[in-house]
Amino acid sequence: MAPLYQKTMWWRWLSILLKGFFLKLLLDLVFKLLYRNYEIVWTDYLGAILLAAVIVEGMRQINKRLDVTYPWDGDTKRRFFVQAGTNMLLSLLVMLVLRRLMVQRLINPDEFVKLSDELIVNTVVLLAVLASTFVDLGLYLLNKWRFSLAELERFKKENIEFHFEMLKNQVNPHFLFNSLNTLSSLIYTNQDTAAKFVRQLARVYRYVLENRDKEVISLKEELTFLQSFIYLIHLRFSENLKVEIDIPEKMQHKLIAPMTLQMLIENAIKHNIVSHKKPLTIQIYADMFDHITVTNNLQKKEVREYSSNIGLKNISSRYGFITDRKIIIEENRDYFKVRVPLLEKVYETSMLSETANRINK
Incomplete structure (x- = not known):
């Protein structure tokens, strides 16, 4: 049986692969609807997966630090906005710098950059990051709700045990x-x-x-x-x-x-x-x-x-x-x-x- 960390790493990289693939597929569908002559370049998916890996791992490191400085159990609203803001800023920087300088310039140096297309790409990525923050918030609230139910059940059980002990003490x-x-x-x-x-x-x-x-x-x-x-x-x-x-x-x-x-x-x-x-x-x-x-x-x-x-x-x-x-x-x-x-x-x-x-x- 594989160690737990190996299972975690396997799942992490699979999720990055799927996120990069489906986000690029979504963008291709959007541009296919906007432009009749739009061509899907499958080699671009490799770049999308690379960008997804940088963004997701960067967000993971930022969120680990936020767990210490702004934990969800503290001020939940503040944590949500800080996480959303920092993650979106990181994603924007990666898209503007890494995507332009390291991916597109190396793969297709002569590509014409259209501002409206760049806005669409960046908007979709930022919305995906925001959705990821909502997922984190939902998971936290779900765990808190489950913990509250467990605590209530524990208090209920202990209260019943007390009544039983009180009956014996009668x-x-x-x-x-x-x-x-x-x-x-x-x-x-x-x-x-x-x-x-x-x-x-x-x-x-x-x-x-x-x-x-x-x-x-x-x-x-x-x-x-x-x-x-x-x-x-x-x-x-x-x-x-x-x-x-x-x-x-x-x-x-x-x-x-x-x-x-x-x-x-x-x-x-x-x-x-x-x-x-x-x-x-x-x-x-x-x-x-x-x-x-x-x-x-x-x-x-x-x-x-x-x-x-x-x-x-x-x-x-x-x-x-x-x-x-x-x-x-x-x-x-x-x-x-x-x-x-x-x-x-x-x-x-x-x-x-x-x-x-x-x-x-």
Whole structure:
């Protein structure tokens, strides 16, 4: 089997041969219609193929440089006009200089040059070059459209995977097992606290059931749910775990993906030591850039629990599905921090519906 570069070279030279041949054939047909006595000289086709090779290879080199200085992904309109202008200028120079001095003067020195004929030849060549630029633009737009479809399908798949994972988390055996253990000990020691524990546990699962199909929810609702969740884990860890929340009322109308904060708290507990000697402190606060920040002091467990590594990934994927704003993760020797963007009701939800509509189509 021939190497890939050999196949590419073979195709390149074949395309040059065909372009030169058919462009000369087109010009011959035009002149045949204009002049009854026009004669087709087949040896001229060799010159046409030579000119095509110079023009096409020159355009290829120019376009390779433009891919660096003016990429299609940057300013597409600017790239189109720069490519069209430079390619047409190159073609015009080749036609005026190389064609006149190196081809026609050597092959037929006594040929009479008619200005109208030269204009026709150059116009046809420039139109062919312009058509080639349109083809490049069309290929770029086609590839971008295919890439966008692939991205939408990827987000759709990851969103489905998240919903599946969220359904599993509704009856998370580990969380439920710990909750029932805590409840069983409270029943014998403090029945009032046990009753309150059951009510808070019911609120947690009610919230999960009511909001499992929603993409976004108000921050106020999320914080109400979070208070119930914190109450449950606080009874388990007591003073060894501190969760501090500082979010102003004026920001609580904004939107957030449901259970994002709960998943970040669970992630911190799962990967860090929580003990009397090393208490874990989790801080949840809003910043001036419309983000919710969840940070904890870093004290990683020596023996790590099994992790599927999908918690932060799923949160990032969900936000990639509903907004172009990113989840920001920072880690150093002292702390682990996750910044989650707060979403605006009108802009973000409309963006979400447009994305969903494109997927459904």
